[in-house]
Amino acid sequence: MLEVRDLHAAVEGKEILKGLTLTVKPGEVHAIMGPNGSGKSTLSNVLAGRDGYEITSGEVLFEGKPLADMETEERARAGIFLAFQYPVEIPGVSNMEFLKASLEAVRAAQGKEPLDAVTLLRRAREACQHVNLDQQFLKRGVNEGFSGGEKKRNEIMQMMLLEPKLALLDETDSGLDIDALQVVAKGVNALRSPERSIVLVTHYQRLLDYIVPDFVHVLADGRIIKSGGKELALELEQKGYGWLTGEEESA
Amino acid sequence: MSTEAEIDKLVRREYAAGFTTSVESETLPPGLDESVIRHISSRKGEPEWLLEWRLAAYQKWLKMTPPQWAHIHHPPIDFNEVSYFSAPKSMADRPQSLDEVDPELLRTYEKLGIPLHEQAALAGVAVDAVFDSVSIGTTFRGKLKEAGVIFCSISEAVHEYPELIKEYLGSVVPQGDNFYAALNSAVFSDGSFVYIPKGVKCPMELSTYFRINEAKTGQFERTLIVADEGSQVSYLEGCTAPMRDENQLHAAVVELVARKDAKIKYSTVQNWYPGDEEGRGGIYNFVTKRGVAHENAHISWTQVETGSAITWKYPSVILRGDNSVGEFYSVALTRGRQQADTGTKMIHMGKNTKSTIISKGISAGRSENTYRGLVRISPRAEGARNFTQCDSLLIGDQCGAHTFPYIESRNPSATLEHEATTSKVSDDQLFLCRQRGIDTEKAVSMIVNGFCKEVFRELPMEFAVEAGKLLEVSLEGSVG
Numbered sequence: 001m002l003e004v005r006d007l008h009a010a011v012e013g014k015e016i017l018k019g020l021t022l023t024v025k026p027g028e029v030h031a032i033m034g035p036n037g038s039g040k041s042t043l044s045n046v047l048a049g050r051d052g053y054e055i056t057s058g059e060v061l062f063e064g065k066p067l068a069d070m071e072t073e074e075r076a077r078a079g080i081f082l083a084f085q086y087p088v089e090i091p092g093v094s095n096m097e098f099l100k101a102s103l104e105a106v107r108a109a110q111g112k113e114p115l116d117a118v119t120l121l122r123r124a125r126e127a128c129q130h131v132n133l134d135q136q137f138l139k140r141g142v143n144e145g146f147s148g149g150e151k152k153r154n155e156i157m158q159m160m161l162l163e164p165k166l167a168l169l170d171e172t173d174s175g176l177d178i179d180a181l182q183v184v185a186k187g188v189n190a191l192r193s194p195e196r197s198i199v200l201v202t203h204y205q206r207l208l209d210y211i212v213p214d215f216v217h218v219l220a221d222g223r224i225i226k227s228g229g230k231e232l233a234l235e236l237e238q239k240g241y242g243w244l245t246g247e248e249e250s251a
Numbered sequence: 252m253s254t255e256a257e258i259d260k261l262v263r264r265e266y267a268a269g270f271t272t273s274v275e276s277e278t279l280p281p282g283l284d285e286s287v288i289r290h291i292s293s294r295k296g297e298p299e300w301l302l303e304w305r306l307a308a309y310q311k312w313l314k315m316t317p318p319q320w321a322h323i324h325h326p327p328i329d330f331n332e333v334s335y336f337s338a339p340k341s342m343a344d345r346p347q348s349l350d351e352v353d354p355e356l357l358r359t360y361e362k363l364g365i366p367l368h369e370q371a372a373l374a375g376v377a378v379d380a381v382f383d384s385v386s387i388g389t390t391f392r393g394k395l396k397e398a399g400v401i402f403c404s405i406s407e408a409v410h411e412y413p414e415l416i417k418e419y420l421g422s423v424v425p426q427g428d429n430f431y432a433a434l435n436s437a438v439f440s441d442g443s444f445v446y447i448p449k450g451v452k453c454p455m456e457l458s459t460y461f462r463i464n465e466a467k468t469g470q471f472e473r474t475l476i477v478a479d480e481g482s483q484v485s486y487l488e489g490c491t492a493p494m495r496d497e498n499q500l501h502a503a504v505v506e507l508v509a510r511k512d513a514k515i516k517y518s519t520v521q522n523w524y525p526g527d528e529e530g531r532g533g534i535y536n537f538v539t540k541r542g543v544a545h546e547n548a549h550i551s552w553t554q555v556e557t558g559s560a561i562t563w564k565y566p567s568v569i570l571r572g573d574n575s576v577g578e579f580y581s582v583a584l585t586r587g588r589q590q591a592d593t594g595t596k597m598i599h600m601g602k603n604t605k606s607t608i609i610s611k612g613i614s615a616g617r618s619e620n621t622y623r624g625l626v627r628i629s630p631r632a633e634g635a636r637n638f639t640q641c642d643s644l645l646i647g648d649q650c651g652a653h654t655f656p657y658i659e660s661r662n663p664s665a666t667l668e669h670e671a672t673t674s675k676v677s678d679d680q681l682f683l684c685r686q687r688g689i690d691t692e693k694a695v696s697m698i699v700n701g702f703c704k705e706v707f708r709e710l711p712m713e714f715a716v717e718a719g720k721l722l723e724v725s726l727e728g729s730v731g
Binding site: 141158 | 674677678679680682683684685686687688689690691693697698700701702703704705
């Protein structure tokens with residue numbers, strides 16, 4: 001599914017990722033953990049193709065194709081979904097309108113007809129139900145006036161609707177109370193399937209109590225310094241990152 | 252990287268209405284003096300009183316100077332380089348019906364998507380088409396007449412309804428109101444006249460379509476709409492012009508009279524040629540639009556301004572009667588080197604009068620977009636209320652957005668609210684859209700349309716879609 005080989009990436013000329021290697025197979029759930037400034041968000045932005053995040057060397061293959069050759073929207077249409085840490089507001093554009101444009105673009109790339117209005121509405125409502133989001137949110141502007149938790153649930157709702165092959169969750173747990181966290185985890189768990197890969201980027205272990213990963217990787221200074229099973233996360237919880245990085249844990 | 256390039260391409264789209272029509276025209280040589288005004292008047296067979304009226308306006312104009320206060324910059328206009336009258340030759344003997352109109356002209360309007368053949372016309376919309384200086388035909392006149400509605404060119408109205416014209420012409424915008432209104436009063440060529448009798452709700456949308464064709468010709472149309480007591484009308488105007496290297500002058504006057512309990516909704520989709528990327532050519536649009544609302548009357552201006560090199564325009568409402576309502580909904584989009592200074596004046600004179608101003612300015616390229624508005628509450632306007640909202644959206648970092656709200660309240664019981672925001676189409680918004688598979692072009696148009704939603708929903712339904720599309724087209728290529 002995803003093959004990252006010796007990836008070096010820079011933001012505004014500053015190298016953040018310094019030789020990252022990672023393999024994610026279909027059906028697997030990977031957690032990438034690390035202290036602040038280790039390059040976690042850079043990794044998700046590079047994978048999604050944000051402007052200004054430059055691959056300086058190494059390569060990233062998605063289903064065997066180099067990501068570098070694909071525009072941001074092409075990656076999305078190919079099945080890469082990034083759930084944002086801080087989703088931005090788009091005033092005046094209704095969530096429904098946005099979902100429709102998004103689904104149509106993704107479906108068109110797969111050679112599928114657009115969903116008819118009734119089916120689309122039904123699916124959107126179901127997705128809302130999954131994440132305890134009132135249907136009224138479909139009529140509101142994209143993230144407009146949403147609370148932090150509502151924005152996160154809105155992201156997961158879109159993910160459920162778009163059914164990506166590779167779901168990247170960027171610090172989805174940050175700022176969520178325990179109830180919201182469980183709701184989000186329920187949505188993500190519902191998406192687990194043998195064909196789909198999930199990469200969770202997180203600072204804390206607590207999300208992994210609800211979404212149990214197959215693999216845990218520790219990212220520090222732009223490289224993966226340790227990989228293991230789900231028990232690695234617990235060890236980190238007890239010992240802190242300093243145990244691996246040799247530095248004092250600040251956050 | 253790629254996003255910027257795509258937006259750039261998006262905002263540089265070509266002007267689709269930029270073709271010219273080859274019809275033989277009779278055009279007066281450039282220059283303005285009394286003889287030109289006499290020629291225009293006699294050419295139209297006008298009564299003596301109207302000639303006198305024009306000459307009086309000309310005398311006032313001679314003593315005036317162009318206004319300098321707007322946030323626009325252009326070389327001084329040489330008013331003697333402009334031709335003040337042009338008419339297609341075949342119109343010398345006015346056609347009696349659309350069947351007699353030069354087919355080349357009909358084709359022009361068809362090309363613009365405005366079929367003048369009644370059977371082909373938009374269902375429920377009557378159209379008056381003004382080509383250069385003259386009205387070439389009005390559709391659905393018979394059907395409107397049955398309802399008692401008068402909808403014809405103002406030249407015809409001068410002959411057929413002289414009493415109405417005498418009573419109302421210049422009653423809202425006097426001859427000497429401002430430099431451009433005075434010029435218009437002296438040389439106005441044609442335009443539309445609407446009269447809705449007492450208690451009548453106009454059975455269809457009325458629409459005038461303006462087209463400048465001839466080079467170096469100014470267009471000076473005059474529109475007068477009178478809604479008698481308890482009547483209602485919705486009116487839409489649209490405008491385009493060919494692409495030409497030199498600037499062309501357009502100085503129109505629109506007067507609205509809403510008598511007691513009457514309701515007028517006036518919508519404009521302005522798409523005059525904006526000039527090229529470097530600011531060569533384009534229409535200079537200096538327009539005076541004003542309405543008087545009597546007791547309990549309602550006047551609503553909605554405008555979507557995407558064209559013209561320069562826009563100088565402030566559709567206003569004088570809230571003369573108690574409980575009258577004035578509204579102004581505006582979307583002004585500028586790109587390339589366009590300059591727009593537009594807004595409104597709400598003059599509250601009656602008690603419990605109410606006005607709403609929603610202005611959305613979108614600036615792209617190297618354009619300058621200014622909102623200028625005045626809300627004045629007179630001493631006897633007890634309980635007057637105004638709500639103003641001015642939002643600016645910037646695309647790119649070389650454009651400008653400016654807001655000049657003026658508020659003069661002379662009555663302590665008045666309630667005034669003002670909200671203003673400035674935002675940018677942000678990289679974060681575009682990234683979110685693209686991450687969901689939506690390409691940049693669609694994303695920008697979605698974001699801009701969302702920004703304008705409050706105004707678009709005020710447009711007559713058929714035109715709301717058109718306005719959205721026009722915005723999309725205008726945006727192609729506007730960010731640099």
